[in-house]
Amino acid sequence: MNNDIKRSMELDKRYIWHPFTQMQGWLEAEQMVIDSGDGFYLIDTDGNRYIDGISSLWCNVHGHRVKKIDDAIKDQLGKIAHSTLLGLGQSASAVLAEKLIEIAPDNLKKVFYSDSGATSVEIALKIAYQYYHNIGKPRKKFIALGDSYHGDTIGAVSVGGMELFHSIYKPMLFETLFAPSPNLYRFDGTSRQCAEFTLGKIKQLLKDNTGNIAAVIAEPLVQGAAGIIVHPKGFLKNLRELTKKYDTLLIVDEVATGFGKTGKMFACEVESVQPDIMCVAKGITGGYLPLAATLTTQELFDGFLGEVDECKTFYHGHTYTGNALACAAAIASLELFDENKIIASLPKKIKLLEEYLEKIAVLPFVGNVRNAGMMAGVEIVKDKGTKQSFENKYQVGAKLCAIMRDNGAMMRPLSDVIVIMPPVAIDIETLRKLLDIVYETLQNELPELTRII
Ligand code: PLP
Numbered sequence: 001m002n003n004d005i006k007r008s009m010e011l012d013k014r015y016i017w018h019p020f021t022q023m024q025g026w027l028e029a030e031q032m033v034i035d036s037g038d039g040f041y042l043i044d045t046d047g048n049r050y051i052d053g054i055s056s057l058w059c060n061v062h063g064h065r066v067k068k069i070d071d072a073i074k075d076q077l078g079k080i081a082h083s084t085l086l087g088l089g090q091s092a093s094a095v096l097a098e099k100l101i102e103i104a105p106d107n108l109k110k111v112f113y114s115d116s117g118a119t120s121v122e123i124a125l126k127i128a129y130q131y132y133h134n135i136g137k138p139r140k141k142f143i144a145l146g147d148s149y150h151g152d153t154i155g156a157v158s159v160g161g162m163e164l165f166h167s168i169y170k171p172m173l174f175e176t177l178f179a180p181s182p183n184l185y186r187f188d189g190t191s192r193q194c195a196e197f198t199l200g201k202i203k204q205l206l207k208d209n210t211g212n213i214a215a216v217i218a219e220p221l222v223q224g225a226a227g228i229i230v231h232p233k234g235f236l237k238n239l240r241e242l243t244k245k246y247d248t249l250l251i252v253d254e255v256a257t258g259f260g261k262t263g264k265m266f267a268c269e270v271e272s273v274q275p276d277i278m279c280v281a282k283g284i285t286g287g288y289l290p291l292a293a294t295l296t297t298q299e300l301f302d303g304f305l306g307e308v309d310e311c312k313t314f315y316h317g318h319t320y321t322g323n324a325l326a327c328a329a330a331i332a333s334l335e336l337f338d339e340n341k342i343i344a345s346l347p348k349k350i351k352l353l354e355e356y357l358e359k360i361a362v363l364p365f366v367g368n369v370r371n372a373g374m375m376a377g378v379e380i381v382k383d384k385g386t387k388q389s390f391e392n393k394y395q396v397g398a399k400l401c402a403i404m405r406d407n408g409a410m411m412r413p414l415s416d417v418i419v420i421m422p423p424v425a426i427d428i429e430t431l432r433k434l435l436d437i438v439y440e441t442l443q444n445e446l447p448e449l450t451r452i453i
Contacts, residue, residue, distance in 0.1 A: 005033070005035070005045040008033065008045075009031065009033055009045075012031070012033065013026075013027055013031075032044050032045075032405070033045045036064075036065075037052075037063075037064025037065055038064060038065060039063040039064060039065070039430075040052055040063045040064075040422065040423055040426050040427070040430045041064070042056075042064070042410050048408075049408065050405060050408055050409060050410040051408060051409045051410065051422070051430055051433060051434045051437070052064070052410050052422060052423060053404070053409045053410050053411045053420060053421070053422055053434050053437075053438070054410065054411060054412050054419055054420075054421050054422075055283075055287060055421055055422055055423045055424075056287055057282075057412070058224065058256050058261070058282055058283075058375075058421055059281075059282035059283050059285075059287035060283075060286070060287030060423040061259055061260065061283045061286040061287055061333055061336075061337075061342075061423055061424055061425055062286050062287075062333065062336050062340075062342075062423065062425040063423055063425060063426070066286065066336070068332050068335070068336055068339075069285075069286050069288055069329050069332045069333060069336070071332075072328045072329055072331065072332035073288070073289075073325055073328055073329050073332075075328065076092060076324055076325050076327075076328035077325065079324070080324055081323075081324060081325050082320060082323050082324050082325065083324065084319070084321070085113065085317070085321045085322040086317050086321070090322060090324055090327075091324075092324045092327035092328050092331065093113060093322035093323075093324065093327045095327070095331055096111075096327040096330050096331050096334075097111040097293075099330075099331060099334050100280070100293060100295065101295070103265050103266075103334070104266065104278060104295050105266070105268050105269070105273070105274040105275065105278065106274060107274040107276075107297050108274075108275075108278055108295040108296065108297060109296070109297060109298040109301065110295065110296045110297075110298065110300075110301040111293050111294075111295055112127070112293065112294045112295075112296070112314075112316075113291065113292065113293050113321045113322035114292045114293070114294065114318050114321055115290045115291060115292055115318055115320050115321070115323070115326075116151065116281055116290055116292055117150070117151045117156075117253075117255035117256075117279065117281035117282060117292055118150070118151025118152055118153040118156045119151075119153065119292055119318060120253075120255060120279035120280065120281050120292035120293060120294045121150040121151050121153075121155065121156040121159070121217070121251075121253055121255070121279050121294075122151075122153055122155040122156060122316075123279075123294040123316060124215075124217070124251045124253075124277045124279050124294050125142065125155050125156075125159065125214075125215070125217070125251070126155070126314070126316055127277060127294065127296060127300060127314065128142075128214040128215040128249050128251060128276075128277065128300075129214050130304070130314060131214075131249075131300050131303040131304070132214055134303045134304060134306075134312045135303050137211070139211065139212050139213060139214040139248075140212055140214070141175065141176070141177055141209055141212050141213050141214065142158075142159050142176050142177070142213065142214055142215055142216070142217060143176070143177045143178070143179065143202060143205050143206070143213055143215075143216040143217070143248075144159040144160070144161060144176050144177075144178055144179075144216070144217050144218070145161060145178065145179055145180070145181045145182075145198070145218055145219075145223065146161040146178050146179065146180045146181045147161050147162055147181040147183070147223055147226035147227075147229065148160055148161045148162070148181065148217075148218065148219055148223055148226065148253075149161075149162055149165070149219070149223070149224065149225030149226060150217065150219075150253050150255075150279075151255070152165075154169070154172060154173065155174075157169055157172075157173060158173040158174045158175075158176050159176050159217050161178055161181070161226075162225065162226060164415075165225075177205045177209065177213075179198050179201035179202045179205060180197070180198055180201060181198070181223055181226065181229055182194050182195050182197070182198040182229075182231050182232055182235055183226075183229045184230070184232060185229075185367070185368040185370070185379065185387070186387070191232040191233065192232065194232050195231070195232035195233075195234060195235045195238065198235070199235070199238050199239065199242060202216065202239070202242060203242055203246070206242065206243075206246035206248065207246070210246070213246075213248045214248070214249065215243075215248060215249035215250065215251045215276070215277070216239065216242075216243050216248060216249070216250055216251070217250075217251040217252075217253060218236070218239060218250075218251075218252060218253065219252075219253045219256065219257065220236050220252045220253070220254060220257055220266075220267035220268055220271075220273070220275075221235075221236055221257060221262050221267040221270060221271070221372045222256075222257060222262065222267070222372040222375055224256035224257070224375065225256075225414060226414070227377055227379065227414045227415065227417035228370060228371070228372075228375055228376060228377025228414070228417060228419060229370075229377075230370045230371065230372045230377075234271065236252075236267070236268070236270075236271045236273050237271040237272070237273055240271075240273045240274070240275070249276040249277060249300075250273075250275045250276050250277075251275065251276065251277040251278075251279065252267070252268055252273070252275040252277070252278050252279070253279045254266050254267060254268065254278055254279060254280050255279055255280060255281045255282050255292070256282060256375070257372070257375070258280045258281075258282065258283055258284070259280070259282070259283030259284060259333075259337075259424070260283070260337070260342055260343060260346065260373075260374070260424035261283070261372075261373055261374050261375050261421070261424060262372045262373035262374070262375060263343075263346050263347070263350055263372075263373030263374065264343065264373075265337070265343060266278070266280075267372070270372075276296065276297055276300060277294060277295065277296050277297075277300065278294070278295040279292070279293075279294050279295075280292065280293050280294075280295070281293075283333075283424075284330050284333070285326050285329040285330045285333055286329060286330070286332070286333030286336070287423070288326075288329040288333070289323070289325055289326035289329050290320075290323075290326060291322075291323060291326035291327065291329075291330055336425075340425060342424060342425055345425075346373065346374065346424065348428065349374065349424075349426070349428065349431055350371070350373050350374060352428065352431060352432065352435070353371060353374065353376055353420065353431070353435065354371065356435040356438070356439055357369040357370075357371060357376060357378070359439060360378055360438070360439055360442055363442050363443055363446065364384075364446065364447055364450075365380050365381060365382070365384070365446050365447070365450055366378060366379070366380060366381075366384070366442065366446075367379045367380065367381030367384055367387055368381075368387075371420075374421060374422065374424050375419075375421050376419070376420040376421065377414070377417045377418070377419055377420070378417065378418040378420070378438070378442065379416060379417045380396050380397060380400070380416040380417070380418065380446065381416070382450075389415075389416055390416055390450075390453070392415070394453045396416050396449065396450075396453070397413030397414070397415055397416040397417060397418060398413055399449055400413065400418060400441060400442070400445065400446060400449065401413050401418065403441050403445050403449075404418075404437055404438060404441045407437045407440070407441060408433075408437055409434050409437040409438065411438075418438065418442070420434070420435070420438060422434055
C-alpha cells in the first residue's frame with residue numbers, strides 16, 4: 001500500500017462519519033477503500049477488482065468511466081459547471097427536461113429539479129399539498145405503504161414505513177396513514193388476495209378521509225429498501241384506478257426503479273400507469289452525479305399560476321437545483337440508452353438472472369427469491385417452513401456479502417436479503433460471472449455459516 005492510500009484511510013477514520021454505518025465497527029476494523037472503476041468493475045486501493053453487483057447503490061447504469069459521459073461532463077466544464085435555476089434558465093437543464101418528458105408517461109409535462117431521491121420526494125409531497133391549498137380545497141394527509149422507503153429527510157421519512165430506520169424519529173414526523181405492504185412471501189394467501197388486501201385497506205382509508213388525502217405515494221412494482229418486495233401483478237394499475245375513483249393524486253417514487261431497472265425505462269410503463277407525480281433520481285445521470293427530478297402534470301403546474309400577491313408560487317428550491325454538469329451527464333446517459341439499445345437488451349439478461357434465481361431458490365436457508373426485471377432479492381431464513389428469520393445479531397446477510405466480496409463481487413444486503421442489482425448495461429458474460437459468485441457462495445458458504453452461528 002503506498003503512502004497516499006495509507007494516509008487517505010487514516011484521514012477517513014479520523015474525520016468521516018459514514019451513512020447507514022455503525023461507526024464503532026468501522027473504526028475497529030480494516031476497511032476497503034475504492035480507488036477507481038473500470039466498466040462494470042470497482043477497483044480497491046490494493047488493485048483488487050469487484051463486479052459492481054449493486055450498481056454503486058442502485059444508481060450506476062452504463063458502468064464506470066464511460067467515455068461518452070466522461071466527455072459530456074468535460075465539454076460542459078468548458079461552458080459552465082453551474083448557474084442557478086432560481087429565476088434564471090440554463091441550457092443543459094432545459095435540454096434534459098425535454099428528454100425526460102419524452103420518455104416519461106405521456107401525461108407528465110413539467111420537470112422540477114433537485115439533487116437526491118429524498119428531495120424529489122419532499123418536492124412531490126409539497127406540490128401535492130400546496131396544489132390543493134392553491135385551488136381552495138386544502139387537504140392535509142398522505143397515504144403510504146408499510147415498509148416503504150422514500151429517503152431520509154423528514155418529509156420522506158414521514159411517508160416511510162421502515163421501523164428500523166424510521167421509528168426513532170416518530171415524534172418529529174407528520175402523521176401519515178399506512179396500508180400494509182403487499183408482501184406476498186409474508187402473506188398467507190394468493191397473489192391476488194395479497195393485492196386485494198392492501199388495496200382494500202387503502203380504499204377504506206380513502207373513504208374514511210374523503211376530501212382530506214392529498215396523495216397516495218408508492219414505490220411502483222417493487223419496494224426496494226424493504227428487501228426487494230415485489231408487488232403482485234396488477235397492484236400498481238389497481239392503485240392508480242383507486243386513486244382516480246376516490247379523486248386523489250398518485251405519487252410514484254421511481255427513484256430506485258427508474259432508468260431500466262424493472263425491464264422498462266420506468267416501472268410505471270410495465271402496468272401502463274400514468275401517475276400525477278413521478279420522482280426520479282439515482283440512475284438519471286447514469287450514476288455519475290447527484291441529480292433528481294419531480295415530474296408533474298400540466299394541471300398540477302397550472303394550479304401554481306397566478307399573480308405574485310396571490311401567493312401560489314412554489315417556494316422551494318436548492319442551490320444546486322438542475323446543476324449543469326449533472327444535466328450534461330444525464331443527457332449523455334439517455335443518449336446511451338438509445339445508442340446501445342439498453343432496454344431491448346434487457347429481456348435476455350433478466351432471463352439469465354431468473355434462471356439463476358430458480359437454482360438459488362432450492363438451496364438450504366433460501367426462503368424466497370424475487371425480482372422485478374434486473375432488481376432481485378434472495379431472502380435468507382433460519383427455517384424455510386416457518387419462514388423464521390435469523391436473529392439480527394448474527395448479521396447473516398452482511399457476512400454472506402463479505403464472502404462474495406472476497407470472491408470478487410461487490411454486494412450489500414438489506415438485513416438478510418441479498419440484493420442483486422447490477423448496472424442494467426452489464427454484458428451477459430459479466431452478469432453470469434456475478435451470478436456464479438452469488439450462487440456458489442450461497443451453495444457452499446451459507447450452510448457452513450449457519451453451522452457456526
Ligand atoms: N426513494 C427510493 C424508492 C429509494 O430507494 C431511495 C434510496 O434508496 C430514495 C428514495 C432516496 O434517494 P437518495 O438516497 O438519493 O436520497
